[in-house]
Amino acid sequence: MKQRETATIEDVARIAGVSIATVSRAVHHPGKVAEATRKKVNAAIAKTGFTANAMAQSLRNKSSKMILALVPDISNTFFANILLGLEAAASRRGYGLLIGNTENDPRTEATYLNYTRSNKADGIVLMTGHLPYGAAEVRQHLPPIVAACEAIPDEYVPFIGVDNRHGARIGVRHLVELGHRRIAYISGPASNILSIDRLAGYEEALGQMGLPVDRDLILDGDFSIEGGRLAVERLFIRDSLPTAFFCANDDMAIGVLLALSKRGFIVPVDFSVLGFDDIPFSSCTTPPLTTVRQPRRLIGEAAMEKMLDMVERKPTNEGPVILPVELIIRGSTGAPGGFGLSRAI
Amino acid sequence: MKQRETATIEDVARIAGVSIATVSRAVHHPGKVAEATRKKVNAAIAKTGFTANAMAQSLRNKSSKMILALVPDISNTFFANILLGLEAAASRRGYGLLIGNTENDPRTEATYLNYTRSNKADGIVLMTGHLPYGAAEVRQHLPPIVAACEAIPDEYVPFIGVDNRHGARIGVRHLVELGHRRIAYISGPASNILSIDRLAGYEEALGQMGLPVDRDLILDGDFSIEGGRLAVERLFIRDSLPTAFFCANDDMAIGVLLALSKRGFIVPVDFSVLGFDDIPFSSCTTPPLTTVRQPRRLIGEAAMEKMLDMVERKPTNEGPVILPVELIIRGSTGAPGGFGLSRAI
DNA sequence: CTGTTAGCGCCTTCAA
DNA sequence: TTGAAGGCGCTAACAG
Numbered sequence: 080m081k082q083r084e085t086a087t088i089e090d091v092a093r094i095a096g097v098s099i100a101t102v103s104r105a106v107h108h109p110g111k112v113a114e115a116t117r118k119k120v121n122a123a124i125a126k127t128g129f130t131a132n133a134m135a136q137s138l139r140n141k142s143s144k145m146i147l148a149l150v151p152d153i154s155n156t157f158f159a160n161i162l163l164g165l166e167a168a169a170s171r172r173g174y175g176l177l178i179g180n181t182e183n184d185p186r187t188e189a190t191y192l193n194y195t196r197s198n199k200a201d202g203i204v205l206m207t208g209h210l211p212y213g214a215a216e217v218r219q220h221l222p223p224i225v226a227a228c229e230a231i232p233d234e235y236v237p238f239i240g241v242d243n244r245h246g247a248r249i250g251v252r253h254l255v256e257l258g259h260r261r262i263a264y265i266s267g268p269a270s271n272i273l274s275i276d277r278l279a280g281y282e283e284a285l286g287q288m289g290l291p292v293d294r295d296l297i298l299d300g301d302f303s304i305e306g307g308r309l310a311v312e313r314l315f316i317r318d319s320l321p322t323a324f325f326c327a328n329d330d331m332a333i334g335v336l337l338a339l340s341k342r343g344f345i346v347p348v349d350f351s352v353l354g355f356d357d358i359p360f361s362s363c364t365t366p367p368l369t370t371v372r373q374p375r376r377l378i379g380e381a382a383m384e385k386m387l388d389m390v391e392r393k394p395t396n397e398g399p400v401i402l403p404v405e406l407i408i409r410g411s412t413g414a415p416g417g418f419g420l421s422r423a424i
Numbered sequence: 425m426k427q428r429e430t431a432t433i434e435d436v437a438r439i440a441g442v443s444i445a446t447v448s449r450a451v452h453h454p455g456k457v458a459e460a461t462r463k464k465v466n467a468a469i470a471k472t473g474f475t476a477n478a479m480a481q482s483l484r485n486k487s488s489k490m491i492l493a494l495v496p497d498i499s500n501t502f503f504a505n506i507l508l509g510l511e512a513a514a515s516r517r518g519y520g521l522l523i524g525n526t527e528n529d530p531r532t533e534a535t536y537l538n539y540t541r542s543n544k545a546d547g548i549v550l551m552t553g554h555l556p557y558g559a560a561e562v563r564q565h566l567p568p569i570v571a572a573c574e575a576i577p578d579e580y581v582p583f584i585g586v587d588n589r590h591g592a593r594i595g596v597r598h599l600v601e602l603g604h605r606r607i608a609y610i611s612g613p614a615s616n617i618l619s620i621d622r623l624a625g626y627e628e629a630l631g632q633m634g635l636p637v638d639r640d641l642i643l644d645g646d647f648s649i650e651g652g653r654l655a656v657e658r659l660f661i662r663d664s665l666p667t668a669f670f671c672a673n674d675d676m677a678i679g680v681l682l683a684l685s686k687r688g689f690i691v692p693v694d695f696s697v698l699g700f701d702d703i704p705f706s707s708c709t710t711p712p713l714t715t716v717r718q719p720r721r722l723i724g725e726a727a728m729e730k731m732l733d734m735v736e737r738k739p740t741n742e743g744p745v746i747l748p749v750e751l752i753i754r755g756s757t758g759a760p761g762g763f764g765l766s767r768a769i
Numbered sequence: 770c771t772g773t774t775a776g777c778g779c780c781t782t783c784a785a
Numbered sequence: 786t787t788g789a790a791g792g793c794g795c796t797a798a799c800a801g
Contacts, residue, residue: 085541085565087778098788103780113786128562133542134488135778137479138793145544153507153523154704159499166525170535175544178498178523180511190515196430197478198794199520217473220430304708333708340710359499363649363678365685365710432794443772448796458770480794483777543778 086127095123106131137198145175146386147200149191151207153180156358157328157375158206161227164379165204172387174201185212195222201390204382208272210234223389227382228373230272230399237389238399239382243273246371246404247280247325248287250353253369253406254323255288258414259351263296263321265310265331271302277327277355296321300331307334315342322350322415329354329361329370336364336411347413357407366410374402431472440468451476482543490520491731492545494536496552498525501703502673502720503551506572509724510549517732519546530557540567546735549727553617555579568734572727573718575617575744582734583744584727588618591716591749592625592670593632595698598714598751599668600633603759604696608641608666610655610676616647622672622700641666645676652679660687667695667760674699674706674715681709681756692758702752711755719747 092099097116105112105120112120123129137143148165150158166176177200179191188211194200202222203211208229214221230238254262264281267274282292298313300306307326311334314320326332332354339346346352346366354361357372381400388395437444442461450457450465457465468474482488493510495503511521522545524536533556539545547568548556555576559566575583599607609626612619627637643658645651652671656679659665671677677699684691691697691711699706702717726745733740 088780089778099779100781100788100790101786104787107780111786116786130538130541132483132778133539133544134479134482135793136780138477138483138777138795139779139781141793143479153498154501154504156499156501159501162498163525170532175522175539177520180508187515193475194478194520196475199478337708360705360708363682363705363709433796434794444795445773445797446771449771452796456770461770477794480777481796483779483793484795484797486777 086129088129088131090127091120091123091129094126095119141198142201142390143198144173145177145200146202146204146383146390147177147179147191147194148204149179149181149188149207149211151181151183153178155330156360157330157356160359160375161206161379161382164376164381165227165383166379167376168380168383169387172383174383174387181207181211183207189213192217202386204386205229205231205236210236223386225382225386225389227378228273232272237385237397239385240378240399240402241373241404242401243276244280244283246355246373247277248284249404249406250355250371251281251284251325252288253408254325254351254353254412255284255290257323257351257412259321259323260290260415261293261296261319261321262290262323262325263298263310263314265298265300265307265324265326265335267300267302267327267331269299274299274327281325293319295319300327300334302328302330304330304334304337307331307336308338309334311335311338311342323353323412324350325353327355329356329358329368332368332370332411333360333364336366336368340365346411348416351412351415353412361407362409364411369409369412370407372405372407374405377402431474433474433476435472436465436468436474439471440464486543487546487735488543489518490522490545491547491549491728491735492522492524492536492539493549494524494526494533494552494556496526496528498523500675501705502675502701505720506551506724506727509721509726510572510728511724512721513725513728514732517728519728519732526552526556528552534558537562547731549731550574550576550581555581568731570727570731570734572723573618577617582730582742584730585723585744585747586718586749587746588621589625589628591700591718592622593629594749594751595700595716596626596629596670597633598753599670599696599698599757600629600635602668602696602757604666604668605635605760606638606641606664606666607635607668607670608643608655608659610643610645610652610669610671610680612645612647612672612676614644619644619672626670638664640664645672645679647673647675649675649679649682652676652681653683654679656680656683656687668698668757669695670698672700674701674703674713677713677715677756678705678709681711681713685710691756693761696757696760698757706752707754709756714754714757715752717750717752719750722747 088099092102105117169176181187192211203224205226226236226238228240298310324335354368354370357370361368433444437447450462514521526532537556550571553574571581571583573585643655669680699713699715702715706713
């Protein structure tokens with residue numbers, strides 16, 4: 080007699096000699112089932128290797144116990160630990176994590192948004208900085224949404240991340256305290272909220288230290304290594320150079336390091352370089368990168384907690400969750416040595 | 425009159441003035457529906473914004489159209505592009521990708537294995553090098569499984585990856601041709617299949633070039649940066665040093681680079697360093713890393729194609745899919761300069 | 770070409 | 786404490 084491909088609740092019920100309702104109860108509300116019955120059921124479950132069909136459960140419960148995380152680029156190491164935090168918190172509460180790589184492609188975003196409409200996911204954690212394409216049309220019945228790392232401008236979506244302005248401030252202050260007076264800011268895309276917040280912090284720190292803001296030292300990048308490289312090249316075309324670079328993320332700082340090294344300069348003797356994020360690789364550059372660390376795993380965990388509170392309609396305090404940043408001082412920053420000093424020696 | 429939270433096929437049928445069967449047909453077998461009817465249905469779908477409930481579909485079809493990818497560490501940049509390839513190929517064929525981070529934890533593996541038992545996923549792409557924990561007990565009804573990058577020893581699971589032995593061979597040959605006679609092999613965990621295959625290639629290349637294999641130059645690492653570092657330290661404790669390091673992956677090569685630099689050596693003058701994989705960061709080290717590139721995206725795509733052929737029971741040729749490796753020569757390898765040469769200058 | 774209907778497997782009222 | 790039964794939304798077989 081060939082058994083069904085995979086055991087169902089009916090198989091268990093038959094073997095245990097009870098009804099399927101009792102099996103379901105024994106699993107989900109053990110208190111409502113007589114001790115002896117429960118034992119019989121558990122034995123039958125063990126014997127059959129029964130695992131409830133998640134699809135049937137989802138259909139019935141109108142909940143998939145899955146949360147979708149949308150990231151623009153899964154191969155960007157910055158997101159990895161956040162994802163790890165999201166997953167850890169989700170699994171602690173019995174949820175699974177679905178990871179969606181959007182590449183900022185509208186069609187892909189729309190496809191993933193449909194995951195919630197078709198009940199494949201109960202909520203969305205956004206790390207893309209914007210609502211998924213297609214969200215506007217269905218604004219009225221949008222699933223629970225939370226934004227990690229990058230806030231969603233102009234939308235009421237709970238934000239979990241760091242105080243980017245503050246992070247920039249302490250980074251730039253470090254540079255000023257080392258003696259730097261001309262500090263360049265290598266920004267991400269100009270309209271990006273992270274770029275903007277970090278720029279604000281940069282300007283504030285400069286102001287607090289009584290330093291002027293020189294527009295010529297503020298360059299747009301794109302958060303990529305190549306962007307950092309290019310920014311340096313553009314700066315060298317002009318005649319007035321900074322003594323330090325504050326980069327809006329580590330990738331660009333790495334690009335700056337590379338470009339400077341290629342031109343024969345020694346960091347931090349000739350120039351200081353400061354990043355933001357503290358991606359794992361930052362400690363492996365030459366020299367190791369001084370940077371503003373974001374507690375990525377914690378951000379992920381906090382974002383998921385908030386998300387699940389929303390999904391489960393638990394009371395959750397409004398407003399953003401702001402986690403602390405930390406200045407990690409390594410080898411890429413030091414007192415200004417003067418342009419070309421290392422080469423003169 | 426408040427509409428249902430989200431439109432169902434019945435809403436569409438009512439509005440279109442047809443039966444739900446016709447709606448389903450209009451969507452899945454448009455050819456079997458009259459032109460006029462189809463138009464009415466499509467209009468109703470557009471009006472309601474109907475999206476089929478994926479859970480109901482899965483329950484009915486016994487297929488979730490989801491494939492689970494199991495990776496030991498999602499924050500390991502090596503896996504990222506593979507995942508990207510998996511996702512691209514999956515979405516081309518109308519499937520979604522579920523990413524599971526196992527950390528080689530048996531409980532986590534078992535949990536994810538259950539995803540297929542509970543119909544959340546139709547198949548598993550393994551990048552962990554072993555069957556998930558709990559697979560042995562249910563061997564008889566295991567879902568379709570495919571192994572990417574790292575073959576599963578002793579199991580019949582289709583493998584998609586590169587010829588690791590060949591990759592090691594061309595890498596080591598490059599070193600020998602540069603003039604190196606004493607080449608260390610920094611291995612991953614000794615029992616790991618990748619470690620073993622690459623060791624075999626290393627020994628073969630040495631043999632082909634008429635060079636002896638010196639057991640003292642073969643060290644176990646663990647595929648981590650720290651592991652590379654440690655290997656160098658262990659080597660320096662002994663008296664006989666190599667002139668070149670062939671590392672079983674890029675992370676360890678980076679560790680070697682770091683350790684050498686810390687000791688004041690210049691690569692590639694004092695030592696040459698060769699990696700394996702060509703992770704994105706390899707071009708950003710000092711000096712840029714020479715390495716054996718794996719076509720990661722292609723591996724991902726091929727693995728997913730194979731997986732879906734299995735899931736859909738399409739004819740697929742047996743045996744592994746082997747993709748080509750490529751030696752990427754950058755700055756970390758050169759002719760041997762002699763121990764301490766750079767320091768003597 | 771279209772409608773009726775029987776489940777897919779599960780959970781939860783409602784009665785007993 | 787337990788069982789019977791309805792229904793979540795969908796697809797496909799069957800009849801017309």
